[in-house]
Amino acid sequence: MTLPEVSPARLEEEWAADKDVLASLRENGDRAEIVRPVDVSFRGDDEALDKLEEEAAELGFEVIEREEDEDGEVCLFLSREQTTDDAAIKGLTKLCLQIELAYEVEYDGWGCTAEDGTE
Template structure:
């Protein structure tokens, strides 16, 4: 599959937002090199989200769920295991922006739990 080009301004905007999240994780003791589940979400029509769900593995993701947000719009949640360093998150964001274009959905961001290497 030929992957679509990404708007550089949009990627920069997303990376700036990502940098804030990464800084917050670091301030709280995160070790970004540690692999952990990283969740992403997309908004769109149910049909588009189901099509993405059917092909999520092609992009390295596993399905979590589709649920409605506060406004009743469907949201898709996917996950994959990866590190949370800046380069890994930029690759994640780039993939998600391509998914956005391929499936006609809206990328709504990522999240993960802090990993400090300490066992509970």
């Protein structure tokens, strides 16, 4: 599947928010090189989310769940194993913005737990 190009301005807007999340992770002792599940979420109508859910594996994601929020909006949560270094997160964000355009859904961000190498 060929995904659409993302506007550099939109990518930079998301990257600015990502840097805040990454800073918070680092403050909590995160070691960026540790591979762990990173979750992403998308909002949209049932038809668009159905299509994304069906094709998630082709895009490198595993489906976690679909959930309705207090406003009645439906979110699809996906996950993939990766590091949290800057390049990996910027790549993830670019991919999610491409998915947003290709599937006509709204990318709602990413999240993960801080990993310090101790279990």
